[in-house]
Amino acid sequence: MKKKNLLIGIFVILPSIIAIAIFVYGFISWTARTSFSNWNSFSALLRGQYKFVGLRNYIRLFQDSRFQTDLWNTLFFTIFFLFGTISLGIIMAILVDKGLKGSRWFQNLFLFPMAISFVVTGTVWSWIFAPGNIPSNPQGLNLLLHKLGLDKLMWGWYTSTQTIGKFNVALIPVIIAAMWQLSGYTMAMYLAGLRGIPNDIIEAAKVDGASEWKIFWKVKMPLLTPITLSAFIILGHISLKIFDLVFAMTGSGPNFVTDVPAIYMFELTFRSNRYALGSAIAIIMLLFVAVVIIPYLVTNLRGEKR
């Protein structure tokens, strides 16, 4: 009986194992193989004569000023987006958890943006942050600032080419749009965590005379560590792979101020026919995501062993 169950089990998951082997790992290795080739035109790909060129495509990319911009953008975007979204999520979760009047309503309100695709978010926020012709003919938020008499605060938003060091200020509106989309989701995760903390621990801390502030930092936050870790992983891999939001919102911007690796990869591969270079970017992105995901998998496996 048991043996039969095992056989049925294997039979049921076999198709998905085969599919994953081919369509995930097979294609990843195919992409890696392409990234070490000289397939930088359609006819090269068509002829299919494989010429191994080592790290040439990678070296070329790291010397490419557009790709350098992409890497800096990814770094800053990830840092600000992660910390912004997580702290906003925590704050909203705490406020909703307090059970103030109407908090349920707010909870749904904040969660709703997650139901919208990044393309829609990007399009809508591109209208909100459209600068218009400053100063004569402002639009969007600039128009609001103008009406409030705050003309000095008007700026180019995502069309601005200003930088602070390596940071393109045009990323700020993009980060805000991404935060708007995902902070509600983070809130939901933290809210579930907060509600899962047993009340007697909090009560015990209160009896010991801990302030609310102290309870939050010393009791609740340590208990919420798994949630924070999950949030880092989920948001981290989204920000490293981000494409649709930026593509719809800014189209990578003047002088590529808001360009990201995924957009460059798409354009190299599907517009310029430079498949090897595009594959190299794809592999670099995969490595970035692996840096985030693998520690998580390792801790997960350890947890299971215990």
Next chain:
Amino acid sequence: MKKFVILFLSILLSLSVFSQENILEVFSWWTGGGEAEGLQALFNLFHKYYPDIKIINAAVAGGAGTNAKAVLKTRMLGKNPPDSFQVHAGMELTDTYVIPGLMEPITWILKEIGAYDKFPKDLIDIVSYKGEIYSVPVNVHRANVVFYNKEIAKKIGMKKAPATWPEFLSYLDKAQKMGYVGISLGDKNKWTSLHLFESIMLSQLGPEKYNNLWKGKASFNDPDIRQALLIFKDVLKYVNSDHSALTWQDATRMLFEGKAFCNMMGDWAEGYLKTLNWKPGEDFGWFALPDTQNAFMLVSDTFGLPKNAPHRENAIKWIKLLASVEAQDTFNPIKGSIPARIDADKSKYDVYLKWSMDDFSTKAITPSIIHGSAAPEAFVTALMDAINIFVTKQNVEKTFKEILWIAEDNGYVTD
């Protein structure tokens, strides 16, 4: 398991039965307003002559065919070509599909139906490779046109179309001083700035030298290209500051809203202004970009015949139909473009398109870079990136050098 095998086999069987049917699969990216209706009209015409051939419309949506091109490449690589597909005239077809040997020449088809000399010679040159024609042009758009708001033109005292750059720039200056945007630009999707620059380049090089660049008979290391960058820099002074937040439609719309004096765009902008209920010649006027009056910057959609097309006979019938005056006059008034044949019926077109048709049959035809006719895709995207950086940085020397590098990378003459 047995059931699965039977199911799988029957699906395979039905697919093969399907492909033996009398059908014609036409691949395109015509899914938008005007173009989809135009394509349908062509299908209807085809049905009139061949009622028992079933047409499969394999159109893939997406701006300027970006998605469609990727799908098509996959199909061509997978040896699963459609019977006929849409492609821009010139290098987009030649470099990607003709040179690797994936296309069948169609010169004999055009000769057989007597249409060979019904297209302008310059256009035949663009769709040819080594003396053979590889695709039949169905429509023509002109790219080097400036559209302007007539009311604003009156206010700034423009009586006739500016023929030279100093004259044009002085009007832009006047418009800006009166609080209008001189020339609107919307380069959120990047291609529009190269669209503007290629015509400025044409104005400095002249049609002959411009065409020779692509034939390898003229060098890119030409002071006229640097001069074009200098003029482009001047023009950028009169551009709306939020250009990188706008699409080309947004920029064209600025004329309609009375915010901008003029906009340089292909003549699909004329179609767009008409959808806003503006009358050509009454509400808006047009002229060829200064110093390009003797040239027609061409964007043309064509259809070709891939090797091993599953229904080759039907595809040949389709191509013969597309080359006829009847098909061209059916499609183009709906799409808002002009026929590629010079003997088409003028009375079916509006006042702007008539003007364009006159120029098409008399002026020098030059292939557009950004719309895929002049150069391979790798060249086009690299140049597009360089020009986009130029719009922000406006560094003439650096961009000129970059253009030389891009030309060199793609095997063009640079000395």
